[in-house]
Amino acid sequence: MRLLRLLVKGIRAALFLAALAIATGYITMWLVTEKDKVQLPRVIGMDSNAALELLREQGVQPKVSGREYSEEVVKDAVLSQRPASGSWVRKDSEVRLVVSRGTDAVALPSLAGLPLAEAQRVIQERGLTIGRVARVHSLEHPKGEVIAQDPEAGALTRRGSPVALLLSLGQPEEPAAILTPPGQPYRSLFGGEGAPMRAP
Numbered sequence: 001m002r003l004l005r006l007l008v009k010g011i012r013a014a015l016f017l018a019a020l021a022i023a024t025g026y027i028t029m030w031l032v033t034e035k036d037k038v039q040l041p042r043v044i045g046m047d048s049n050a051a052l053e054l055l056r057e058q059g060v061q062p063k064v065s066g067r068e069y070s071e072e073v074v075k076d077a078v079l080s081q082r083p084a085s086g087s088w089v090r091k092d093s094e095v096r097l098v099v100s101r102g103t104d105a106v107a108l109p110s111l112a113g114l115p116l117a118e119a120q121r122v123i124q125e126r127g128l129t130i131g132r133v134a135r136v137h138s139l140e141h142p143k144g145e146v147i148a149q150d151p152e153a154g155a156l157t158r159r160g161s162p163v164a165l166l167l168s169l170g171q172p173e174e175p176a177a178i179l180t181p182p183g184q185p186y187r188s189l190f191g192g193e194g195a196p197m198r199a200p
Helices: 002-034 048-057 116-125 186-190
Strands: 037-039 061-068 078-082 088-090 094-100 105-107 129-136 146-150 156-158 162-168
Touching: 048 061, 048 078, 048 094, 116 129, 116 146, 116 162
Parallel strands: 061 094, 129 162
Antiparallel strands: 037 088, 078 094, 105 156, 146 162
């Protein structure tokens, strides 16, 4: 009976040691595997250059994969990151960042008095497009000069939006040929599009 108890104790001790060895091996393997991983910090909202430097210090390879317009995130700040912050990744893994281009709204300058070619250049430089171009005779503006615009100067306009122009045909041959009586808004000349425009 005593021998049986000793045998049971020996088996229990052997099983315990075996389990301990397995657990120790698992922990050792986990530590070896995890030591090559890092937890990604949150870089959203940070200046892109500072974010790139911080991620490099963590041992990963950051890459700017795109740029997008944003109303909330200032220009050149990080808009999004992938993998997300808090993720565990292997060192030298690639982390992709999308950087903000800032707001896509631009203030339209006054185009009145500019020749058509110059007005088109200004519009295109701001990422806008040429919309409807209407033409009327004018006693005050030489031929080919912009009289008015829609939207008006100073209005915030999203990039890609059209800008309508009212262009002068110069002085009419006869007074009766004037198409726009004094005080009449220019809106009707754009086919009713856009905000009402004031006469110069």
